[in-house]
Amino acid sequence: MAxxxxxxxGGDQATRFESRAATRxxxxxxxxxxxxxxxxxxxxxxxxxIAVFIEALRKGWETYATALIDPDALSALRxxxxxxxIALPLNLVFGVCAAWAIAKFEFRGKHFLITLxxxxxxxxxVIAGLIYVLVFGAQGWFGPWLSEHDVKIIxxxxxxxxxxxxxxxxxxxxxxxxxxxxxGKEEExxxxxxxxxxxxxxxxxxxxxxxxxxxYGVILTNARAMGEFGAVSVVSGHIRGETNTLPLHxxxxxxxxxxxxxxxxxxxxxxxxxxTLGIKTWVEHRAAVAYRNSQDDAS
Amino acid sequence: MSATxxxxxxxxxxxxxxxxxxxxxxxxxxxxxxxFLKTAELSLDEFxxxxxxxxxxxxxxxxxxMSLLAAAINAVFGLMLAWALVRYSFPGKKLIxxxxxxxxxxxxxxxxxxxxxxYAKNGWFGQYLDPLGIQVAFKPLGVLVALVFIGLPFVVxxxxxxxxxxxxxxxEAATSLGARRWQAFRHVILPILFPALLTGFAxxxxxxxxxxxxxxxxxxxxxxxxxxxxxxIITKLEQYDYAGxxxxxxxxxxLSFILLLIINGLQAWxxxxxxxxx
Numbered sequence: 001m002a003x004x005x006x007x008x009x010g011g012d013q014a015t016r017f018e019s020r021a022a023t024r025x026x027x028x029x030x031x032x033x034x035x036x037x038x039x040x041x042x043x044x045x046x047x048x049x050i051a052v053f054i055e056a057l058r059k060g061w062e063t064y065a066t067a068l069i070d071p072d073a074l075s076a077l078r079x080x081x082x083x084x085x086i087a088l089p090l091n092l093v094f095g096v097c098a099a100w101a102i103a104k105f106e107f108r109g110k111h112f113l114i115t116l117x118x119x120x121x122x123x124x125x126v127i128a129g130l131i132y133v134l135v136f137g138a139q140g141w142f143g144p145w146l147s148e149h150d151v152k153i154i155x156x157x158x159x160x161x162x163x164x165x166x167x168x169x170x171x172x173x174x175x176x177x178x179x180x181x182x183x184g185k186e187e188e189x190x191x192x193x194x195x196x197x198x199x200x201x202x203x204x205x206x207x208x209x210x211x212x213x214x215x216y217g218v219i220l221t222n223a224r225a226m227g228e229f230g231a232v233s234v235v236s237g238h239i240r241g242e243t244n245t246l247p248l249h250x251x252x253x254x255x256x257x258x259x260x261x262x263x264x265x266x267x268x269x270x271x272x273x274x275x276t277l278g279i280k281t282w283v284e285h286r287a288a289v290a291y292r293n294s295q296d297d298a299s
Numbered sequence: 300m301s302a303t304x305x306x307x308x309x310x311x312x313x314x315x316x317x318x319x320x321x322x323x324x325x326x327x328x329x330x331x332x333x334x335f336l337k338t339a340e341l342s343l344d345e346f347x348x349x350x351x352x353x354x355x356x357x358x359x360x361x362x363x364x365m366s367l368l369a370a371a372i373n374a375v376f377g378l379m380l381a382w383a384l385v386r387y388s389f390p391g392k393k394l395i396x397x398x399x400x401x402x403x404x405x406x407x408x409x410x411x412x413x414x415x416x417x418y419a420k421n422g423w424f425g426q427y428l429d430p431l432g433i434q435v436a437f438k439p440l441g442v443l444v445a446l447v448f449i450g451l452p453f454v455v456x457x458x459x460x461x462x463x464x465x466x467x468x469x470x471e472a473a474t475s476l477g478a479r480r481w482q483a484f485r486h487v488i489l490p491i492l493f494p495a496l497l498t499g500f501a502x503x504x505x506x507x508x509x510x511x512x513x514x515x516x517x518x519x520x521x522x523x524x525x526x527x528x529x530x531x532i533i534t535k536l537e538q539y540d541y542a543g544x545x546x547x548x549x550x551x552x553x554l555s556f557i558l559l560l561i562i563n564g565l566q567a568w569x570x571x572x573x574x575x576x577x
Contacts, residue, residue, distance in 0.1 A: 013463060014388040023386075023470045025480060034387055037379040038395070043424075044448055045401050048413040051423060055416050094322045101316040104309050113319070115563060119327055122555045122562075124509025125407075126529040127548045130536065131330035134337050139541055141333065165326055189308045198310035220403070227406025229512035230529065234536065247408040247512070254412050254516065263416075266409040273404035280404075281397045 052270045056263035067253070067261035068268065075241045076249040076265075079157065083164040083232075083245065084225040090165055091221055095172025096214075100202075103180030104188065114177065120169040128166045129234025132159055155237030160245065163231040168221045175217035176210055183209050212287035216280060223276040227269055334552060337545040349546040354522055355531055359550075361439055362528040366507035369446035370454075374500045377454025378492070384455070385462040399456070402449045407512025414445055415517045437519025442527060445513040450503030457499035461492055461573055494569040501565055505558045509551065 017023040025033070057064055067073060098117060102110060120128065134140050136153040146153060153159045187209070191201040207214075229247040236243045238252065246269055253262035338346065349355070383389075384396050402410065417423045418435035428435060435441045465488065473483040511529040518525040526534075528551060535544035 014386055014392075017386045017467065018388065020467060020471065023467050029480070030387060033379050034383050034389060037376065037383040038389075040376040041380060041395060041399075044444075044451060045398060047417060047423070048410060048448065049398070049401060049405070051413045051416050052409060055413070094319065097315040097322075098319040100311060101319055105307065105312045105316075107316070111563075113323075115559065116323060116328070118559065119331070122505050122509070122559045123331070124511065124529050124532075124548075124551055124555070126509070126511050126532050127334070127551060130532060130544060130548055131333055133536065134333040134541070134545065135330050137541075162326075166330075169326060185309060192308050192310070201309075223404045227404075227409070229406060229408040233511075234533065247406045250406075250408050250412065251516075259416075262412060266406075266412060269406045269409050273401060273406070273409075276404040277397050277400055280400065281393075 049270065052263055052267050055259065056267040058263075059260040063260050064264045064267075067258075067264035070261075072240050072244065073246075073249055073265055076244045076246045077268075079160065079244065080226050080246045082157070083161050084222055086161050087164040087168050087225045088218065088221055091168055091172055092218065094169070095174075095176055095217060098173040099176035099180050099210075100206075102177050103183075104185045117170050117173050120166055125167060125228065125230030126234060128231035129163050132162050132166075132235055136162075154235050155239070156243060159235035160232050160243060163235050164225045164228055167228050167231050168224045171221040171224065172214070172217035175213045175220070179210050179213040180206070212283050212290065216283045216287075219276050219279050219283075223273060226272055331552070334545055334548050337542065338549045341542050341546060345542075346546050346549075349543045350550050354526065355528070355547060357523045358526045358528045358531045361442060361525065362508055365439060365442045365446055366504050369443055369450050369507050370500045370504040372443075372447050373450045373454045373503050374496055377451055377499060377503075378458055378496060380451075381455045381458040381462055385459060400452050402452050407449070407510070408516070410448055410513040411445065411516035414441075414448060414513065418444060418517060436517050437521070437525065439518075439525050441517035441519065442514055442525060445517050446507040446510060449510055449513055450507050453502040453506060454496070454499035457495045457502065457569075458492060461495045461569070464573065465491065491573060494565060494572050498562060498565040498569055501558060501562045505555065505562065508554065508558075 024030075098113075101107075102114065133154055136142055136146060136159065138147065138154070140154075153162070187205050188201050191205045192198075196204070226245075227247055228245075229251070232245055233248060233251070236245070236248055238244060238248060240252070244252065246265060250262050250266050250269070253259075253265065341349070380399070384392065384399075415422070415436055418425045418428070418441060420426070420429050420434070420436070422436070425434075425436060433440070435444055469487050469491075470483050473487045474480075478486070509529060511527070511533075514527050515530060518527060518530075520526050520530060528547065532544045532547050532551075535541075535547065
């Protein structure tokens with residue numbers, strides 16, 4: 001499922017196609033395709049993005065600022081950051097481990113394992129929340145034991161963190177596996193033969209090779225962790241000031257017809273998305289440069 | 300295990316694979332198993348009654364129908380957009396290329412309220428569509444709009460790299476053999492792109508079926524008309540009907556697993572057809 005989200009290193013090659021008669025359309029066809037594609041892009045992607053910011057500022061800067069410094073909004077922001085800060089390192093360690101085992105060794109069932117790692121991508125976010133309710137909820141497997149020991153997971157912060165971990169589970173692993181497979185294991189084997197230990201090899205040989213993919217996986221994980229709605233909504237219980245994340249806060253404000261405030265908080269999340277896309281573009285650019293340099297060195 | 304121990308130069312195999320399997324089981328596999336175990340508490344009759352209740356059936360029809368339609372729309376326009384991004388130069392291209400991923404990065408709730416603002420009766424687009432008798436928000440059409448939004452990058456991003464790697468020689472050969480431009484596209488380019496296009500379609504469909512956040516705001520959630528299947532799970536949960544919610548989740552999970560197998564097969568086909576590793 002991750003095929004669509006992985007880093008790709010295509011430079012701009014339009015001139016290659018446009019300079020040759022055989023790969024060029026007549027101007028009419030070209031403008032028709034370009035016009036249709038860009039109209040579709042504008043209507044379905046660009047306008048929703050622009051609408052967020054304009055609706056947010058519809059009632060002026062004062063309303064905007066008030067919505068953002070509202071104590072409930074701030075506590076939602078804190079919880080959102082907390083969930084991301086916990087989910088990120090957990091999935092980072094997992095992603096690196098999984099990629100190391102899968103890319104550097106041969107074993108049976110490898111493809112099946114990759115499919116299993118992809119599972120959270122193809123599970124509806126609502127089901128991602130439901131499974132933890134079934135395990136830790138009041139009527140769940142551990143429900144009675146947990147309530148006896150006064151531990152709250154569902155409708156509390158741990159449930160939100162768990163749901164966040166689940167929905168962001170595959171991102172880093174899926175980014176690193178193809179990258180590390182493409183790089184082979186000769187460099188690492190050379191380092192080991194020359195006397196480096198495992199950690200040194202990873203730190204000095206593997207990491208420099210995968211750093212851009214790793215960074216991309218981290219920002220994708222972060223964006224999804226901060227923006228998750230469905231899964232978190234199921235396990236949160238929507239207690240204002242306690243178990244509300246930013247996306248849930250947007251929903252509450254919206255359902256209370258506080259549209260300007262809802263869009264103000266939403267604009268924060270939209271900014272996060274834009275920053276994510278900016279970093280992604282930059283990382284792709286850096287990775288492409290590094291790739292070209294390594295090709296030049298090789299030739 | 301084999302009697303001869305294979306010699307491995309690199310360290311850490313047992314540690315990393317063990318950790319991977321442990322973490323995978325703890326976070327994903329065991330909780331997912333809970334769905335099937337909980338469903339098993341229902342008798343077959345009870346299960347069947349829950350998953351074929353009229354309101355639930357209407358939700359399948361809406362979720363699957365609109366997801367298919369949205370994926371088809373994205374296949375057509377996503378291919379055009381990928382084509383424009385690879386083959387033409389135009390101002391603002393880099394920016395547009397970067398923004399194609401917006402639905403991946405934008406939280407679904409934000410997309411949901413924004414689309415509703417655009418398509419509501421007095422909204423940006425809605426005020427012009429309403430006099431024409433076209434109502435989008437709070438109707439099945441609204442579900443379609445949201446699903447088109449979230450599915451678009453899947454098609455563009457699976458087709459784009461294949462288009463970039465395409466050899467110009469193939470088209471040149473077709474042209475020099477007398478093929479018209481359209482024939483070269485239809486008989487030379489499209490067959491190469493087809494597996495990737497189908498993969499993008501399947502990915503967009505799979506994502507659309509499970510989508511929740513961006514849909515519920517614009518759908519209006521009217522029983523029998525604009526309720527999606529994930530919402531039925533939430534509705535059952537809010538009534539503390541855990542068994543009912545889980546039964547519907549089982550149906551959706553089984554479908555997801557089948558789709559996942561199909562997508563893996565399609566990706567292997569793409570790799571074979573184009574000689575690329577995925």
